[in-house]
Amino acid sequence: MTKVAFNVLAILNIEKLPLSPRQSFIAVVSGLLHDCCDKKYMVEEEGILEIRRFLEEETTFDRMEIKMMIQVIGTMSYSKVVANGIPVMDAYWKPIYHVVRHADLLEAYDVKRCFQYNRHAYPTENRKQLTNRVEKLMKVRVWKYVKDGHIFYPKCVEWADQLENKSRFQLGCLAGFLKGHEEGFRAGVEIAKRRRIHL
Ligand SMILES: [Fe+2]
Numbered sequence: 001m002t003k004v005a006f007n008v009l010a011i012l013n014i015e016k017l018p019l020s021p022r023q024s025f026i027a028v029v030s031g032l033l034h035d036c037c038d039k040k041y042m043v044e045e046e047g048i049l050e051i052r053r054f055l056e057e058e059t060t061f062d063r064m065e066i067k068m069m070i071q072v073i074g075t076m077s078y079s080k081v082v083a084n085g086i087p088v089m090d091a092y093w094k095p096i097y098h099v100v101r102h103a104d105l106l107e108a109y110d111v112k113r114c115f116q117y118n119r120h121a122y123p124t125e126n127r128k129q130l131t132n133r134v135e136k137l138m139k140v141r142v143w144k145y146v147k148d149g150h151i152f153y154p155k156c157v158e159w160a161d162q163l164e165n166k167s168r169f170q171l172g173c174l175a176g177f178l179k180g181h182e183e184g185f186r187a188g189v190e191i192a193k194r195r196r197i198h199l
Pocket of ligand 1: 035
């Protein structure tokens with residue numbers, strides 16, 4: 001989750017968005033907290049309650065800020081947006097929402113993280129099955145973020161392209177390793193080509 005907060009900082013830097021220091025601070029904290037209510041890891045409602053308690057008792061954010069941060073965190077995930085669309089927000093909160101959301105989407109290109117999550121979610125599956133899950137998720141979802149308009153900030157589009165290349169290569173290496181090739185690097189490239197994963 002610190003990775004998402006780092007991504008928030010990086011996006012603020014590269015996109016040169018006109019966020020005030022307060023908005024930037026809110027975006028970083030939202031990025032830090034957002035996984036604490038991710039239904040992949042916990043009961044979402046419990047996570048939201050815990051985030052609310054933390055923000056109310058241990059920070060100086062005011063009531064309105066806390067309400068809106070929880071709205072940002074609770075509506076920004078890919079699955080929520082696909083199901084419900086982008087929520088209507090005013091000009092102050094909209095850029096905060098999109099920065100945190102971009103930061104979260106960019107984290108999804110991490111093959112290792114995706115593999116680890118799937119191992120946690122499907123503990124009985126072997127590496128090959130898990131690798132297939134990662135590849136499928138990348139193909140049907142992550143590598144389409146730009147094309148489907150989820151990632152649209154211009155520098156983030158470039159960043160996503162680089163991350164996509166890296167993840168395609170890593171996935172190729174992983175597939176090569178699983179096939180028992182000694183030189184994972186070369187095997188990765190070959191397998192990536194064969195699977196039409198363009199490097
Ligand atoms: Fe996330």
